[in-house]
Amino acid sequence: MGEQEKEASLPSKNNFSEWYNELLQIAKIMDVRYPVKGLYVWHPFGFTIRKKSYSIMRELLDRDHEETMFPLLIPEAEFMKEAQHIKGFEDEVYWVTHGGTSPLEVNLALRPTSETAIYPMYKLWVRSHADLPLRLYQIVNTFRYETKHTRPLIRLREITSFKEAHTVHATWDEAAWQVDEAIRIYTEFYRRLAIPILSSKRPEWDKFPGADYTIAVDSLMPDGRTLQVGTAHHLGDNFAKTFEITYEDSEGEQVYAHQTCYGVSERCLAALISTHGDDKGLVLPPEVAPVQVVIIPIIFKKPEEVLAACEKVAEELKDAGINVKTDDSDKRPGAKYYKWEMQGVPIRLEIGPRDLKNKAAMMARRDTGEKEQIPLEDIASTIKDTFADVHKNLYSQAEAQLREHIFLCEGLEEIKDKLAHGIVQTYWCGKEDCGKEMEDVIGAGILGIPGEQPDCKGKKCPLCGEEAANSIYIARTY
């Protein structure tokens, strides 16, 4: 079998679901053949994208958070303490009941999220005003017995890359500031992945169990549905009261603390792959590409000179901190282009005898497909400038895509019609029963109330016709 024939073929991205599943395999992101539903295996290539993406998250958080790690197993009594929280997670939590063949005295929960592992320790650690604000995070695996359709990177039973931050503050307002800060951090994180996001306040009935309110960030997927790619929750003093997290204030009084928590999972990688990928495979922003430049020697004569020149360029790029690979395998150039385009390599350099004569290389960009001759002289800075342009181009393309798929509607029929194509922005009277009825009538959920509100004067709720209290997003979601 020739190299070319052996390659599995990638469906068109228009058939998003098939394209996504095939691409994860062909581009060696994850292997989905692990024999437990909702658990998947990282290929090293995919794991490197994860590593590079999460090092951006760490860079942003480490400015004023500290990273740590709490135990995976949570004793039943602690898990069962916060009523709303249990209600929200009781159907999703996995239990460990045995050690070997002997039943455990106390059943242990596999953390679905870590509030009930962390907050008993916060009770011990937070004593005085001076201990606040406390801002810790961990990047761990968590377990949720998801009953909805599981999908790699999108809906897992083992979330392998769960970044959860848990902060403690002296007042409700300081915690509210932290929730907004979390959204700013997430917006910056996703900008670095060239992914534009929408942030909005989830409706009461869709907030995190035990929270006062939830602000979520959503990205647009190619099929017009949205993906919740991060959430930040104001926990009020609900958990502080349950876990007795108090501090001594300046008058010597014991005061309940106020808290937030905010999380991102490997869904960020589902968004990365889905937002930028195309019919040839992955398209990666340079900052998170495992291979940033691939050098293809074009050899039909003077092989030694060409290979030596390729080696020199590779060294120069490596010295400039660029991840570079030279593909000097005996594949035909076309097969090489196919492979590295599939892997989303942002820049390909072709170097042949003619290029040597011109002291140049042919640079092909993965995002635009453009090819141009660039001088070998000072090639590392040319490449780095091009990286910046690739990132800018990917972000502006994705932003245009998002903008084109937000439809301002006012009537129910128009809302239903536009929902098939993307996100609807409309109005709402703000009444819960009307909101829930509207969700039933249109068959999609209220995504949330965006922070920046347009003028709602004279606008009516599409269902009950009353004065609109807010403008809202409605979308079909993952």
Ligand SMILES: Nc1ncnc2c1ncn2[C@@H]1O[C@H](COS(=O)(=O)NC(=O)[C@@H](N)CS)[C@@H](O)[C@H]1O
């Ligand atoms: N089953 C899942 N698979 C993959 N990602 C998930 C799954 N469930 C939730 N997530 C992601 O994890 C983020 C945080 O989860 S959460 O339930 O909303 N929030 C918490 O657990 C809070 N403790 C903040 S860390 C969500 O915004 C979503 O992007």
Ligand SMILES: [Zn+2]
């Ligand atoms: Zn209404």
